[in-house]
Every structure is written in C-alpha cells, then in structure tokens.
Amino acid sequence: MDTSEAETQLGFESEEDSEMSDGALQEAFAKGLLKPGLNVPVEEAKKLANNVEGMKQCLADFCKTLPWVERLNLTNLPVADIVAKAEGRLVAPDGEINAEDDFQREMYFYRQAQATVLEALPKLRKLNIPTKRPTDYFAEMSKTDQHMQKIRKKLLVKATAMEKSEKAKKLRELRKYGKKVQVEVIQKRQKDKKAMMTSVKKYQKGMTDKLDFLEGDQDKVKKSTGPSKAQLNKKGANSKRKFKDQKFGFGGKKKGTKWNTKESHNDMRGFRAKVAHGKGGKAGKASGKGGKGNKRPGKEARRKTKSKK
Incomplete structure (x- = not known):
C-alpha cells in the first residue's frame, strides 16, 4: 500500500x-x-506526582550546600500572648486554635512572625547585615517623572476647582442670608411704621393722650447720631484743644452777650440814680446838666452861623 x-x-x-x-x-x-x-488529537491525562521524599531530599541538599543567609529559613512557634495574659483571658495552647475564627487565626500568624523577627534580627546583626533602610535610600519608581508631573497637575487642577466651588457655595449662602436679614429688617420697619401710624391716629382722635410713640424715634435718633457734645465734653478735651483754648480763648457765642436777662434786669445792686440821670459827678459836668460846661448850640443856630460865613 x-x-x-x-x-x-x-x-x-x-x-x-x-x-x-x-x-x-x-x-x-x-x-x-x-x-x-481520526483527526482529533487525544491528550493523555497528566500524572501528578507527590514525591514527598524527593522534596525532603532537595530541602536537605539546600540546607547542606547553601549558607543560612541565602536561605533565611526559620521555623518558630508563636510568642506568648502577653496582652491576653495581662487581661486575664484564657489562652489556647499552640496548635489548638479554631481555624474558622479569623481573628484568632490572624493573631496566631502575627505572633509567629514576631517570634521569627526576634530570632532573625540577632543573626543578621552578627553577620554584619544591615536591617534598616538608609536615610539616603531612593527606591526605583514604577512610573516616570513626567507621568507623575501630569498626575500632580491634574490633582492641582482638581483641588483648585473644588476650592472655587466651595467659595462660590459660601458666597451663595452669604447672599441668601443677607437677603433674609434685609427682608426681616424691612418687615420690622414696616411693622414699626404701622404701629406708629396707629398710635398717631388714636392720639388725633383723642382716644389716648400718651406720646410714647415719639420716644422710640428719639431713641433711634440718639443711636444713629452717636454721642452728644455734652457726653464728649464729659470725657475732657485733648491737649491740642486745651492749647488752642489757652491761646485764643474758649470761643462760643459773641452776639447778644450784653443783652439784659431777667436776672440782670432785677439786680439793682450797682444802680446809682445820680450817675444814671446825670446829676453831679463828672458825668453831669461834662453833659452840662447842672454844671458850668459850654452848651452846644442847636441845629438851627449852627445852620445860620454857616450861612453868615
């Protein structure tokens, strides 16, 4: 064939x-x-070999040929649970933990790692192997500097946008609060005005004789105008004001200072009748009333004298 x-x-x-x-x-x-x-390939089943003896033999060979620094193999039992003993809790013996209890199982692994560290650190120090990272250690980054710069810029832009959004939100809240306060003030003014008009109408109609509604306006005027001059004078003038008062006087009203008042009109202690009416004394002699002084000619006599000349 x-x-x-x-x-x-x-x-x-x-x-x-x-x-x-x-x-x-x-x-x-x-x-x-x-x-x-006929054309379909048939795969044979894989044979899984669990050669325990061979694995142990390989491990023994590694332990004989390689130093401990290359292997770093340690088999330890977990350290004692000091916290549980201090709290007075019962501690399960090593190897008798509940595998279904996640916390107990993880704590067992944690204490076993502690025991391994306590045994490994002295060996490493004895072999002069550093166990702490140096201060000038720089790890190789998985991302380039350009990529990290891009990420940093994006983060900055995002942070700036969020900050602007927060500021805008606060401004909106402040505007709403300002409008609310403004509306409340306007409503209060309208209410006060309405109450005042009602009181005025009652007073005009004779329903009441009280003018208490005017006192509120006076109080408002006092509050708006601030302290009065009398209140400021109580505090005392400053050194500049005192110097000007000493140099130029105290100022004040000039016109009408010699006008009579009710008290000065009724005060007769300094009145002298002879002096007031020109009788005797130098005033009487000078005026010619009762004295020997020359009398001034009258107006007509003075005119005739001028015409003769």
Whole structure:
C-alpha cells in the first residue's frame, strides 16, 4: 500500500485530491474507510506526582550546600500572648486554635512572625547585615517623572476647582442670608411704621393722650447720631484743644452777650440814680446838666452861623 492509499484510508487528503465530491465521500464512508475521530488529537491525562521524599531530599541538599543567609529559613512557634495574659483571658495552647475564627487565626500568624523577627534580627546583626533602610535610600519608581508631573497637575487642577466651588457655595449662602436679614429688617420697619401710624391716629382722635410713640424715634435718633457734645465734653478735651483754648480763648457765642436777662434786669445792686440821670459827678459836668460846661448850640443856630460865613 502506497502513501496516498494509506492517507485516503486514514481520512487524510492530499493537495491534489483536496476537493472530493459528495459522492466520493459517501462511497468511502460506505466502504468503512472514513471513521469518526481520526483527526482529533487525544491528550493523555497528566500524572501528578507527590514525591514527598524527593522534596525532603532537595530541602536537605539546600540546607547542606547553601549558607543560612541565602536561605533565611526559620521555623518558630508563636510568642506568648502577653496582652491576653495581662487581661486575664484564657489562652489556647499552640496548635489548638479554631481555624474558622479569623481573628484568632490572624493573631496566631502575627505572633509567629514576631517570634521569627526576634530570632532573625540577632543573626543578621552578627553577620554584619544591615536591617534598616538608609536615610539616603531612593527606591526605583514604577512610573516616570513626567507621568507623575501630569498626575500632580491634574490633582492641582482638581483641588483648585473644588476650592472655587466651595467659595462660590459660601458666597451663595452669604447672599441668601443677607437677603433674609434685609427682608426681616424691612418687615420690622414696616411693622414699626404701622404701629406708629396707629398710635398717631388714636392720639388725633383723642382716644389716648400718651406720646410714647415719639420716644422710640428719639431713641433711634440718639443711636444713629452717636454721642452728644455734652457726653464728649464729659470725657475732657485733648491737649491740642486745651492749647488752642489757652491761646485764643474758649470761643462760643459773641452776639447778644450784653443783652439784659431777667436776672440782670432785677439786680439793682450797682444802680446809682445820680450817675444814671446825670446829676453831679463828672458825668453831669461834662453833659452840662447842672454844671458850668459850654452848651452846644442847636441845629438851627449852627445852620445860620454857616450861612453868615
């Protein structure tokens, strides 16, 4: 049997006979030359070997040939649970923990790691191997500096946007509060005005004789104008004001200072009748009343004298 016949029997086709008609395929199937599953590869099941003895032998070889620094293998039991003893809680013996209790299981691993560290650190120091990271240690970053700069810029932009948003939010709240206060003030003014108008109408109609509604306005005027001059004078003038008062006087009202008042009109202690009416004394002699002084000619006599000249 040549190669072509063998391939035909096995269901393989050559390049020349790659296109077989349906009739040829049916005849081959009828003769038993075509069988299902010939072209499907069959994979054998993998054999899993658990060679415990071989693994132990390899571990023993490693321990004999490699130093401890290269292996760093330690087998330790967990340290004593000092916290539980201090709190007076019962501590389960090593190896008798509940595997379903997550906290108890993790604490067991944690105490076992503590025991390993306590045993490994003295060995490393004895071999002069540093166990602390130097101060000038720089780790190789997984991202480039350009990439980190981009991320930093994005974070700054995001932080700035959030800050602006917070400021805008605060401004909106302040505006709302300001509008609310303004509305309250306007309502209070309208209420006070309405109450005052009601009181005025009652007073005009004679329903009341009290003017208490005017006292409120006076109080408002006092509050708005601030302290009066009398209150300021009580505090005392400053040194500049005192110097000007000493140099130029105290100022004040000039016009009408010599006018009589009720008290000065009724005060007769300095009144002298002879002086007041020109009787006696220098005033009487000077005026010619009762004295020997020259009398001034009258107006008509003075006119005639001027005409004669």
